Amino acid sequence: MTAKEGRKEGRKEGRKEGRKEGRKEGRKEGGSVMAIEETPVYEVFVQADALSFPTHVGSVRASSPEFALQMAREAFCRREAAHDVWVARADAITKARSDSATLPRQGTDKRYRLPGGYDNAPHWKRFKAMAMTIEEVAADMRTKPGR
């Protein structure tokens, strides 16, 4: 990926010779330096307004939940405001795919669980025939004063 190469280039380019050396050594020693692949992934959920569900919009890598929120803000909310943003470590999310017994699958015929089995159309028609508009109610009241 070109961006990645660009970053590597940038590291090599360090302006102070001593610091450049320091960074190279650090990379080799590992230990305190967290590789990008080791940085935890956070899934990001954005709630557009108070009445919407938080919707999954993507993920970021971050070294802390606080950073995940900051990065999510920039990666996914640059142009529009949000009511709230949730971040959750990807490895803290339990997924049904990892436990096939719990995965919702189309098995035997479950049509009886759908509401389609009731034929309400005739009832509905009768009700609509009876129903009055607000103007009809008003007219009805005028013809029967005192009730």
Added chain:
Amino acid sequence: METVTPAHREALADILLPIADDAWIAGQRGSEWLGMAPDLEEDLALSSISQDALGHAQLLYDVLAELGNREADEQVYARPASGWRHCRLVQTPRQDWADFVARRYCYETFDDLRLHALAGAGHAPLQSALAKILQEKLYHVRHFDTWLQTLAWGGTQSRARLQEAMAGVFSELGDLFSWGQGASALAMWNLTALSSLRPLWESRVRARLEQLGLEWPRVAAKKSDGRLGEHGPEFSDLLAEMTSVRAMEPAGEW
């Protein structure tokens, strides 16, 4: 808008120009990290923060333009190096990430104090600009504070390099607290609080460094004063780069 005398106008320019120029140069230097930040997420975050900073400068240049000073474009593209009032802290070219974090933590913390103190000025267009700026500034301060914490607790090597970077940054702090010609202008705008921000800044930063187990480095005396337009050859290069595209067609519509 209250009546503003020519003397007031000039005084406000002396006060706002250093603040606007700090923001502009910080934004410009920040943008140089594009593609160089530690990861893709920070690349996005920092680019956005840099755009914000340029936006803050523009808001303040607009306030100045309203008072009869030159327009924002002119401020950036037509001003000679000696007319700029930013401090050394924001001007130093990109070094390593620890240096940048230490540098921006120091700058953002100071700018936050300074902008809050400006609320005493009472000039309506300025206050409306400040309201917008402070909203984003809150996040900028937080971002670099989180990075400071991350590097401080990022292991022995990370901590050592942050400590070293902080010492380097402290040796460039001198003119951050200076007001140059603006010193006498502060009283005119009821802003004398701005001249005593240094102890506030020191106590806030000292407390944070202590909390993170970092040493308080020595603050070097200022060698030159950016608030008086003394920026050295380093800034001539930066200014040439900043204005290079515009210089191709100075009278053009951009």
